[in-house]
Amino acid sequence: MGITKEEVEYIARLARLEFDETEKEAFTHQLDKILEYVDKINELDTSHVQPSSHVIPLENVLREDNVKESLPRDLVLANAPKKERGYFKVPKVIE
Amino acid sequence: MELCEYTCWQLHDMLKRKEVSSREITESVIKRIEEVDERTNCYITKTFDVALQKSHQVDDKIRRGEEIHPLSGIPIAIKDNICTEGVRTTCGSRILLNFIPPYDATVVKRLKEKGAVFIGKTNMDEFAMGSSTETSYFGITRNPWNLETVPGGSSGGSAAAVAADQTILALGSDTGGSIRQPASMCGVIGLKPTYGRISRFGLIAYASSLDQIGPITKDVRDCTLLLNAISGYDEQDSTSVNREVPDYTKSLVEDLKGIKIGIPTEYFGKGLDKEVEEGVLDGVKLLCSLGAEAEETHLPHTDYAIASYYLIATSEASSNLARYDGVGYGYRGAEEDLIDMYKHTRSSGFGAEVKRRIMLGTYSLSSGYYDAYYLKALKVRTLIKQDFEEAFKKFDCLITPTSPTPAFYIGEKIDDPLTMYLQDIYTISTNLAGIPGISIPCGFSHDGLPIGLQILGPIFGEEKLLQIAYTFEQNTDYHQQKPKI
């Protein structure tokens, strides 16, 4: 039982977060406590219960294939931390 | 009495009778903000210029003898997770420190059309994750009833602003109690409508299947006016419900004949402050004396609500907040390479509570844990929803405390996340079930802090909730009391 520091490191990598050693310790401890608490849901037998992703039963909400004007490009890029020649710019992606 | 102290409907009457101008109202609110916001810190961004401009327009309209909407010329504060075109929208986070949305949320668009005056963007827990407005990057908001205590959260800025007359109306958002709990702690009205009643388009998502925008107001009549203005289907939100919007002011009738109130015993157990319990039960007694009937009932899965909620909310949040990666907008951290950029951006852009919830959510969705956590939580959600459906077969509404305690002290719970989560114990099930809930003031603690009573109803049962709340209000004066600040 309990979450390990290695798991915390793995989850942090998935979530693109990084922590120093002290933070890692603290997070491991806090998450462990929280998980111990939330684990109580596993006391319940839900073998015949359907999951509710949505609470209001809606289906087939569709729009027509009609063009809506796009955002002017200066607004598209207005909030960009870095941009160049109409593109967003990021550190080089190595494939 | 200063103009900022009136309600929306009172000011509307005065505007129509040309006793005051929107400009005077707006100036009164601005003056009040300038006097007290240093102490309360309700606002992240103030938009006084825009507000004054809008008030002129409304005054012109009145001068021309045109009909005005009940919200025309009335100052309103918007929680800072609701997008406003051209006005910075931060979500209380460093990561959106300089984000200026190029579009309006649907609710904002609707309010603009009605001539409401936008006075500013209110403080909140970062990404609406918190119950005390202490996790904001922009500093804590203080409760006007006692500046050493929290205003509740996450819509603490909106609730405190309404309580301190730093606005006439406010919008909040409620994912697990974020409208009702701060309304309760600040002694104002807060309504979380049925999921799908109000468009979420432009509301920066915390947990998509739980989030809902709602009014925070000085009284129930104002609540109905604001609800009327923002409700209804929006083709930009697939989860908004295409269903006619009744005129909620029609619910403003004093009548409790035949109303059956359920008192869920699970909401009156361990951890509930004695004064809060007394206040709420006295409230029920009052309602019964006015013609309602009350009876104990059970919501057997209540004990599992917080666990289910924190798994669902954090899972959705871990995905919703993944977009803050420093590429298209917002804060970007140091960038040596791409992975670095992501990590630095997110690690220094988000605060501790947000990171904690992203971690929890990522964990519960990650391979090997999905079934035991996320999927299981969705099934428990079904059970909780069924509890309510059962209860509403018998009762028109359920009455509970909104929060287990009155406002607590700043710093008291911030270092213990689990204790903070337990703050939401009475409000969380509502969001899981999608049902509406309203918090109204029902008394004060011995040290003068407001106590809130929560009324819950079935899906799209807002009208009856408002009727009960209105009747209660007409027979009490808690909502008329003002903090001395």
Next chain:
Amino acid sequence: MDYEPVIGLEVHVQLATKTKLFCGCRTTFGAPPNSQTCPVCLGFPGVLPVLNKEVVELAILSAIALNCTINPYSRFSRKNYFYPDLPKAYQISQYDLPLAKDGWVEISSGGKIRKIGIIRVHLEEDAGKLIHEDSGSLVDYNRCGIPLIEIVSSPMLRSSQEAYEYLNALKDILRYLRVSDCNMEEGSLRCDANVSVREKDAEGFGTKTEVKNMNSFKAVKQALDYEISRQIDLLEKGRRVLQETRLWDERESRTHGMRTKEEAHDYRYFPEPDLVPLSINPEWVNKISKRLPELPKDRMNRFLKEYGLPEYDALVLTSSRDLADYYEECVRLYNQPKVISNWIMTELLALLKEDGIEITQVKIKPEHLISMLGLIDKGVISGKIAKDIIVHMFRTGKDPSLIVEEKGLVQITDEDEVSKVIDEVILENKKAVLEYKSGKTKVMGFLVGQVMKKTEGKANPQIVNKLLREKI
């Protein structure tokens, strides 16, 4: 030892809608960077997706044509991963409940017909495009949110040729449905392959690699050939095939392994809370199946019967829906199916091939082609001249009568005029005339040729023949 390859293809096809999957932005190819984007497809804070109905209907139509079962209940899920071409850091896709499943397409392989199974067809949104430069990578989100269907074949393909046939079969069907233009160069059809090899007739499967970055049908074939022989080579040397993603390098004609990313496959799928489920009842499917056109095989059989065309012509003319429509429009205007077929098969298709264009891009309208045939019938032009005229029509899109007039190509049918030319030819070719008279009737052809040459081919051949005989 004898090895056989086991290949499964994952094909992404862009659906031909006016707007994106979840927003109203246009889908036009080649627009300036980030000019077809809005807060929704840019994943700005607070936005929500709304599903395009036409996308759903085109996907259902495709699934019907691919003989799939449409799931009565399907939904969208989020696939979570970080990459700069994915602005929300999740892709809205379908996971546990896809739109359709269990279909097949027929391919011909080694002279036999094989049914290739299709495991699933699902909807998803495309990502943006990255351009890599020394100083960094540039991001264009125009493609982001473009509607795609992913078609997953079962691992039944046993050679690169079969994979190639399968891809072509998919392309033919989807283009026939006008569901997509299936243009690999423009990225409206993309294909990834799962490849493994095993001992012939073995039960299990070998370790597979995923091959990506193949940008043409030819590249798919080459990449598969390369990858199959690479894997066989490894096995024969007693080495292992590594499970990995490999990229096809067109220039070097080889695949090479991608640097394995950490925790690559923990996508944390969960149902998309911002979209509601799709419930597709039989009535809806029926309504959509009415949009299903006559498919190539049925149409070919009808062409054989109705127009009496040779099998080869019928096959070619029905190979694309647009070509078949073009042909049938011509036949409707001018009831000479074989004549029309000849002109299209020999002249028009050659011109298309020369320019590398499609019938939809051709400037010759059916009514113009028909009016050209009318000019031949009326003797205004000869068949030979018509072959020049059709080239002009192809280049300019002009009405043939106009071309005839402009270029003075009207046939000379005036006997006096022809007679004058014949007189000249007789005078200039006395030797040939004598030979003819002495019984060498073959020189007649030569003399006719001389007349045609002098008239630049405009003299009516029948009149030339008749007058020549009379005069000699």
